[in-house]
Amino acid sequence: MIEMQPVLEVFPPEEFTLWPVAWSEPSGYLPLGGTLGPIEVGTAVMRLAEANDVDPEDARPPRPDDAPGAFLHGLLTMEPLFAPGGLRVIDTATGTAVVPGCCSGIEEWREWFMLVDGHTWTPYLGHDPDPLAERHGDIVRLIVDAERDDSPVIELPVADLRRLLADTERDLIAFHAWPPRGPSGTSPPTLPRSLPPSPAHWTYCPRLKPADRTGDFGMDLPRP
Incomplete structure (x- = not known):
């Protein structure tokens, strides 16, 4: 069975105390979807904020003085956002996994549609490892590391x-809509009070328009 997941690259949170986060040693990938718990969502927000923690050099407002506001400033003001990670593909029968390389971003996930549309390969999927996706007729070959002659390969029909x-x-839409809605009468989970504001006001996933495959990773913040 072949599985695909959007994953966010995460690292151990060194001395991070703004809100509770999950540990990942030494590094790993956090699958994004609607089933994440509050701690996992807090981890995703931390990583996204960390990856976009760039001092303003343009028309963006200045960085706030308070610690949470200063840390979240890039996440709330950068356009487009960088979301380190991408799509992870696993062949559960063999254990072979194609993972995003360094410098790859989830915001570019729609480029995989190029294979479906008839292109023979996808653009850059990162390095170290150097994954590669190629189309050969009606078959797609996913190479774990194109720099290795003996690299494992996953093959699947287009x-x-x-x-x-x-x-x-659907996974990204569910992550976008977090917190999930439970059965009738069941309250959705909430984040720890120390994480401002709630994810209901954070829409930090791609703007998922079916006809739009540009794949930006933006923020739509509620207006006062």
């Missing part, structure tokens, strides 16, 4: 890739 990308879109 039709299956289309289905997996649709599943990926």
Whole structure:
């Protein structure tokens, strides 16, 4: 069975005390979706804020003085955002996993549709490892590390890739809509009070328009 997940690259949070986060040693990938708990969502917000923690050099407002506001400033003002990670593909029968390389971002996930649309390969998927996705007729070959002659490979039909990308879109939409809604009468989970504001006011996933495959990773903040 072939599985695909949008994943965020995460690292151990060194001396991070603004809100509770999960540990990942030494580094790893956090799958994004609607089933994440408050701690995992807090970890995702921390990583996204950290990856976009750049001092303003343009028309963006100045960095606030308070610690949470200063840390979140890039996440709330950068456009577009960088979300380190990408799409992880796993063949559960063999254990082979194609993971995003360094410098790859989830905001570029729609570029995988190029294979479905008839292109023979996808653009840059990162380095160290150097994953590569190629189309050969009706088959897609996913190479774990194109720099290795003996690299493991996952092969799947183009039709299956289309289905997996649709599943990926649903995962991102569910993450975008966090917190999940439980059965009637069940309250959704909440983040720790120390994490401002609630994810209901953070829409930090791609703007998922079915006809739009540009794949930005932006913020739509509520207006006062």
